């Protein structure tokens with residue numbers, strides 16, 4: 483399988499999932515500015531022009547990060563990163579994964595590239611403050627639900643954690659101080675010390 487990714491982008495989540503599952507995989511970096519890969523136009527791989535995209539075993543391309551992670555966990559089918567079909571843990575993990583995709587990931591997106599969207603610095607700052615406040619509310623909720631648990635699902639690290647961790651790494655680029663939520667801060671440290679997370683981050687050149 484081959485994952486099309488951009489260093490540190492949301493594609494880090496399925497990358498972590500593959501590493502956690504000890505899968506054999508290839509990686510190809512995408513230039514998101516001009517939508518190219520070494521062989522040319524990335525839109526020939528993914529018409530949407532975004533990462534991640536996964537070339538599956540059968541050669542087809544799968545897009546949408548949350549679904550790629552679900553596919554990878556089911557491909558391995560050992561119930562570790564996503565509980566098996568028919569269990570309530572599976573729906574709870576998918577509930578978290580969808581929350582991360584729609585309420586966390588997509589509320590970060592306007593914080594990147596605000597300068598390209600609006601000419602006036604005042605408007606840029608208003609938009610940034612608006613989305614930072616939205617994220618603050620989501621982080622308050624996350625901190626309460628996480629409590630003293632190790633991971634979103636309790637003791638088990640799942641596809642939802644791989645995704646949440648990835649998004650929370652962006653706080654440092656947009657000026658959100660994670661020390662405001664001590665358990666989320668500890669959670670980030672805990673996840674960042676997992677060998678598979680270190681492997682994936684090294685492969686993306688994010689750490690040495």
Ligand SMILES: N[C@@H](CCC(=O)N[C@@H](CS)C(=O)NCC(=O)O)C(=O)O
Pocket residue numbers: 491492493514531532533534545546547548583
């Ligand atoms: N709906 C897609 C969105 C993925 C997405 O937002 N990818 C970002 C990186 S985190 C991207 O490629 N942005 C560049 C662009 O859309 O041009 C998914 O959930 O996988």
